[in-house]
Amino acid sequence: MTRAAVLGAGAWGTTFAAVLADAGTDVTLWGRDEAVIRAVRDERRHDTSLPGIELPAGIHATTDATEALADAELVVIAVPSQRARAILEPFRPLLADHALAVSLMKGIELGTHERMSQVISEVWGLPDDRVTVVSGPNLAREIAERQPTATVVASTSTEAAERVAAATASSYFRPYTNADVVGVELSGAYKNVIAVGVGVADGLGYGHNTTATVITRGLAEITRLGLALGARPETFSGLAGMGDLIATCASPLSRNHTLGAHIGRGASLEEAITLTRGTAEGVKTAQSIRELAASAGVEVPICDGVVRMLSGEVPPSTVVETLLSRPRKAEVG
Ligand SMILES: NC(=O)c1ccc[n+]([C@@H]2O[C@H](COP(=O)([O-])OP(=O)(O)OC[C@H]3O[C@@H](n4cnc5c(N)ncnc54)[C@H](O)[C@@H]3O)[C@@H](O)[C@H]2O)c1
Numbered sequence: 001m002t003r004a005a006v007l008g009a010g011a012w013g014t015t016f017a018a019v020l021a022d023a024g025t026d027v028t029l030w031g032r033d034e035a036v037i038r039a040v041r042d043e044r045r046h047d048t049s050l051p052g053i054e055l056p057a058g059i060h061a062t063t064d065a066t067e068a069l070a071d072a073e074l075v076v077i078a079v080p081s082q083r084a085r086a087i088l089e090p091f092r093p094l095l096a097d098h099a100l101a102v103s104l105m106k107g108i109e110l111g112t113h114e115r116m117s118q119v120i121s122e123v124w125g126l127p128d129d130r131v132t133v134v135s136g137p138n139l140a141r142e143i144a145e146r147q148p149t150a151t152v153v154a155s156t157s158t159e160a161a162e163r164v165a166a167a168t169a170s171s172y173f174r175p176y177t178n179a180d181v182v183g184v185e186l187s188g189a190y191k192n193v194i195a196v197g198v199g200v201a202d203g204l205g206y207g208h209n210t211t212a213t214v215i216t217r218g219l220a221e222i223t224r225l226g227l228a229l230g231a232r233p234e235t236f237s238g239l240a241g242m243g244d245l246i247a248t249c250a251s252p253l254s255r256n257h258t259l260g261a262h263i264g265r266g267a268s269l270e271e272a273i274t275l276t277r278g279t280a281e282g283v284k285t286a287q288s289i290r291e292l293a294a295s296a297g298v299e300v301p302i303c304d305g306v307v308r309m310l311s312g313e314v315p316p317s318t319v320v321e322t323l324l325s326r327p328r329k330a331e332v333g
């Protein structure tokens with residue numbers, strides 16, 4: 001039986017531990033909060049992140065990283081992306097030989113503009129083929145309820161991606177593999193920024209024509225930057241691209257969408273962060289993507305608008321207005 005450790009006992013880390021357990025993988029969830037870990041271990045509950053969900057019996061849970069990482073063949077990481085480097089650093093000496101890292105995080109690091117798989121490779125000294133990424137239309141709560149979904153496991157190593165797929169597949173969770181790590185990771189991080197923009201449009205009271213416009217032009221923006229960074233075009237119409245964008249922009253469960261909606265209804269950024277439970281990665285990743293796009297010479301008007309709005313430079317309505325006031329051009333070609 002494959003042995004896995006999950007680092008980070010928030011909504012997605014805990015849900016992914018359940019996915020692994022349901023797939024027949026021996027899984028240990030590590031978290032820093034004693035009360036959360038005790039409830040997962042003894043009562044099979046996580047009332048803060050997944051209220052009302054009964055977790056599977058097969059999840060071990062601990063606050064002891066040495067215990068969680070001992071002999072773990074898969075090490076899954078689900079902590080806020082901007083803190084990943086600092087959180088992961090002390091774990092390096094605890095990793096088992098040949099452990100495979102699995103990033104669940106959706107963000108681009110501020111300052112370095114690195115994707116999370118790059119951060120993990122650097123911090124843990126792992127070659128590319130020992131780091132995989134899982135990303136797709138994967139709202140934690142729906143999966144914790146065992147609603148059917150698919151995802152993408154990306155790696156430069158087909159064998160590594162297939163190992164992760166085998167350790168997670170179940171009747172309700174279907175992993176596809178993809179060698180395009182850049183495209184899969186960029187899509188997962190960027191859709192959070194677009195979801196903030198769509199949330200703003202919702203909060204301002206606009207209807208589906210407006211949100212569909214922001215989603216579709218958002219996908220064009222993600223694709224444009226992805227291609228400039230070497231990604232494959234097909235990835236953007238797949239589960240990690242369009243699939244995740246649709247889920248996140250449509251769902252009230254999305255923290256990024258929720259945060260944008262609060263701002264559209266008049267909340268300040270600080271108020272919106274407080275009102276949004278959990279990690280809304282799009283807030284900081286918007287800045288990273290804007291800088292990354294500038295260095296690649298790619299225009300990203302929605303991301304630009306989101307950054308300027310979040311910094312208080314322009315009102316929320318600018319996110320949509322900026323898009324509509326650009327010079328007219330052909331959609332294709
Ligand atoms: N929630 C989802 O539906 C979902 C789905 C796919 C991907 N993701 C991504 O997964 C990542 C984690 O998201 P989440 O939903 O689990 O977030 P969350 O806010 O629910 O949980 C984050 C966890 O990280 C822990 N943490 C924060 N700082 C820490 C530290 N210094 N040391 C140890 N633990 C620390 C928190 O205690 C919390 O348990 C994000 O990048 C997110 O974009 C989330």
Ligand SMILES: O=P(O)(O)OC[C@H](O)CO
Nearest residue numbers: 136137138139254255256
């Ligand atoms: O709650 P969000 O906005 O982080 O979105 C959750 C997932 O990334 C959807 O796949």
